[in-house]
Amino acid sequence: MLPEILDAQAGWMIGHRSAECKRLVWDIMPKLRQVFRTEGRVFFQASSGTGLLEAAVRNCVDKKALHCINGAFSQRWYEISQANGKACDSIEVPWGEAIKPEMVSEKLASGEYDTVAFTHNETSTGVTSPIKALAEAVRQGANGDEIVIMVDSVSGMAGARLETDDWDVDVVVSASQKAFALPAGLAFCSVSERAMKRAAGVPNRGYYFDFLELDRYFVKYQTPSTPAISLLFALDQQLDVILAEGYDQRMARHLAMRDRTISWAKSQGFSLFAEAGYESPTLTCVSNDPGIDVAGLNQYLKELGMTLSNGYGSQLKEKTFRIAHMGQLQMADLEALFAAIEGYMAGA
Numbered sequence: 001m002l003p004e005i006l007d008a009q010a011g012w013m014i015g016h017r018s019a020e021c022k023r024l025v026w027d028i029m030p031k032l033r034q035v036f037r038t039e040g041r042v043f044f045q046a047s048s049g050t051g052l053l054e055a056a057v058r059n060c061v062d063k064k065a066l067h068c069i070n071g072a073f074s075q076r077w078y079e080i081s082q083a084n085g086k087a088c089d090s091i092e093v094p095w096g097e098a099i100k101p102e103m104v105s106e107k108l109a110s111g112e113y114d115t116v117a118f119t120h121n122e123t124s125t126g127v128t129s130p131i132k133a134l135a136e137a138v139r140q141g142a143n144g145d146e147i148v149i150m151v152d153s154v155s156g157m158a159g160a161r162l163e164t165d166d167w168d169v170d171v172v173v174s175a176s177q178k179a180f181a182l183p184a185g186l187a188f189c190s191v192s193e194r195a196m197k198r199a200a201g202v203p204n205r206g207y208y209f210d211f212l213e214l215d216r217y218f219v220k221y222q223t224p225s226t227p228a229i230s231l232l233f234a235l236d237q238q239l240d241v242i243l244a245e246g247y248d249q250r251m252a253r254h255l256a257m258r259d260r261t262i263s264w265a266k267s268q269g270f271s272l273f274a275e276a277g278y279e280s281p282t283l284t285c286v287s288n289d290p291g292i293d294v295a296g297l298n299q300y301l302k303e304l305g306m307t308l309s310n311g312y313g314s315q316l317k318e319k320t321f322r323i324a325h326m327g328q329l330q331m332a333d334l335e336a337l338f339a340a341i342e343g344y345m346a347g348a
């Protein structure tokens, strides 16, 4: 995170119905649309990503949802649908693998689903699923034109390519604290015409996250309830940073960091947890084949002002560890991290 972006949060408060606030939202909207690669709506709300993942389900699932599960976060989204009383099924592949178009086509052939949920970038396993091909498979299948495609891109958007309009995906959810390199507390989501139309016919969408209510205010550059104004100051500036780098350049930087992380990990005797060909541009999940003490490594790194993430949950802790290469991290940051890990492994 850039220090000037953290500092941007310290601006004096403005009233949420003031002209300045309207101006702020007016400034943010086109930039957010550019990052989301859409000319349609992008809402934001004060919550973590989970808030808008729940909103997607509340607003879009009418008949039945199909959740595609390949890790902890996609599993959790399925549980969110269940917790909201929505009819839903799942297809599941082993953790570490990507969801494939054929599996989805096969499951959708029954014609019973009106909503499909994909996780773009599974943060628990470092796997990116092929959203473009998956969306194509949905559109070509039974009532493909009516299906609302929901995508969790909480750890993908702004780091791993997702062409919202070109790939014809309906709801894309993200959050401030991952690849956007912002403090936690803001969630974003793009919502297509198809999804808005669906929402209009879905009862009990709730209040705080109702897409229709959000839309009624966003068209006036306002929000239904008080926005997280400090975070909006930071968002406004960070979007400038992201767009100044350039979309293609930002994607390329992430891919270069990923490729370097993969080759470094292999050079040190590690293998990758992610299925080959689906390795995430924003984080690499490394299999801990040599059996190093990951918690000890992290303690060591902390003293050097660095960190990595242990494997996700009881299943993957100590068996894997995850190296983030998202946000404003640069190749030099990674090189410093690799040197430190090598130092630790050499017993320094």
Ligand SMILES: *Cc1c(COP(=O)(O)O)cnc(C)c1O
Pocket: 048, 049, 050, 051, 073, 119, 121, 122, 123, 152, 153, 154, 155, 175, 178
């Ligand atoms: C972090 C993350 C979430 C949860 O987001 P919160 O902002 O913590 O609610 C959901 N899905 C994915 C893929 C994530 O990486």
